[in-house]
Amino acid sequence: MNETITLLSAGNSLGVYIPAKLLQLQLRDQGIHTDIYMLEHLYDHETLDKIPRYRKAFHDSFAVAKMGYKLAKDSRETFDEDHVVMLLHEWKQSGRRRFIALTGFWIPILERYREMMGAVDVDIRLIRLDASHTPSFSVYGKACDAFNNVWLYPVGENRIAQTIAVSEEEPVPFQDRTQRYLIHGGGWGIGTYKDKISELTASGISLNIIAYYNEDLTSDSADLPESVSHRYFMLDPSWSPWQRNSSNEFDFPPFAEIKQGEDCTFETSGNYPKAFELMRHSTGIISKPGGATLLDSLASATPLIFLEPFGDHERANAHLWVSLGLGISYDAWKEQDFAVSVLESIHHNLRNAAYKANNLVSNITNGR
Incomplete structure (x- = not known):
């Protein structure tokens, strides 16, 4: 070895x-x-x-x-x-x-x-x-x-035959999480996630939004319902995965919260992507069902609310997660009036599945 x-x-x-x-x-x-x-x-x-x-x-x-x-x-x-x-x-x-x-x-x-x-x-x-x-x-x-x-x-x-662990930390108990959902489009910001933000906002749902370009950032706080507050985060647009750092190593994506009128500092982390910490504390992940998002969902026990898949492989991912009780489609969740209760049972299913996975x-x- x-x-x-x-x-x-x-x-x-x-x-x-x-x-x-x-x-x-x-x-x-x-x-x-x-x-x-x-x-x-x-x-x-x-x-x-x-x-x-x-x-x-x-x-x-x-x-x-x-x-x-x-x-x-x-x-x-x-x-x-x-x-x-x-x-x-x-x-x-x-x-x-x-x-x-x-x-x-x-x-x-x-x-x-x-x-x-x-x-x-x-x-x-x-x-x-x-x-x-x-x-x-x-x-x-x-x-x-x-x-x-x-x-x-x-x-x-x-x-699930096996998985790639993201963190050794225990998942955050569902009742201890912030009433906020992480919404993103994978590594390149692909999919229909941007189209859902206004609908979720109108339904009183607060979001952690991952932006990929400056034009993804909006100063819409004045237009939000009183019960809603969004937070914006961004992957460093100047970073590329194939660029090595000063130690000749590859890094996780530099990441920062973006606040209006404040300077931001993009930071990377040692053991797992900084965005994963957001997932651990979120009530759900709203995203296309990519393979890495399945890993994040399982490792953090955060229910995946999946949007339109990007290709047949993501369609298969969505089907698997639903059949195992580990996720729900956005449309099905919407039909249940965006209920939190259905996500809590999925959270427990994810915890059990992660425990059993090799x-x-x-x-x-x-x-x-």
């Missing part, structure tokens, strides 16, 4: 990046040397330069984001061959043999490396963070079957 574990991630989704960072920290706590490699470091300049524009377009229009989902393609078309060759040489020189990939876009690189290593046994695991195939895996079809696929939620089994890190360290 003294061999280095190489975690393969990407910044195209924080739902891939944050689980990788959590795994790195938890494996290091077990005394295992663990490195993260980001797919973006292999991109050619043209592809890298397009990322901010794509991100903004997907944030501004869910229709555009869904179109992009359908157009997912083989990552080989975006790589700079010189970067790929250098990386493969580096791995071979250092004798790397244990890999954990959280996105399928690394499959072409892993295929080449395994071929380079010949008869040397290379342990490669593809971690499936969703309840069905995501585009990053589905574009490679049967090529995925050549690797060890590790599913958190095995397809067709309607269960920890992926334990399975990795035990050699399974």
Whole structure:
């Protein structure tokens, strides 16, 4: 177990990046040397330069984001061959043999490396963070079957096989939470969450709103009902997941509360994303049902009130969470007049499910 574990991630989704960072920290706590490699470091300049524009377009229009989902393609078309060759040489020189990939876009690189290593046994695991195939895996079809696929939620089994813990802290008891809901659009601010804010406000519901760009911030306090108060938070817009810090490490997203007329300081945290602390104290999470949001919901025992899914894999996530009694659709919750009581029972179901779930890190360290 003294061999280095190489975690393969990407910044195209924080739902891939944050689980990788959590795994790195938890494996290091077990005394295992663990490195993260980001797919973006292999991109050619043209592809890298397009990322901010794509991100903004997907944030501004869910229709555009869904179109992009359908157009997912083989990552080989975006790589700079010189970067790929250098990386493969580096791995071979250092004798790397244990890999954990959280996105399928690394499959072409892993295929080449395994071929380079010949008869040397290379342990490669593809971690499936969703309840069905995501585009990053589905574009490679049967090529995925050549690797060890590790599913958190095995397809067709309607269960949580294992999870990635976010924190060792106990969930905040439901009755001790603030009467406030966290609403967000995942790492890139994608989905219909912005469309729900006015309706929730009119229904007297206070929100913790995650903003992604300055135009997401509104000074609407004068227009709010007396019983409602929203708080705004933001991920540092200048931060990129593939940028290393001064210690040559990758960070969780810098995060801050935004208050009108006050300067803000974006801060990162050591063991888990700062936004997770908001989730722990919120009555519910209102968001699209991404894989990382399922991890947050389970770890914090915070009911997921899910919005329109982003693709078939998120649709499968939503179906799983509802079938296990761990979440509710926004429309179903609305039909119940946004009742808090239904969320309390979901909270208890989440606590029980988290207690029973195996920890992926334990399975990795035990050699399974």
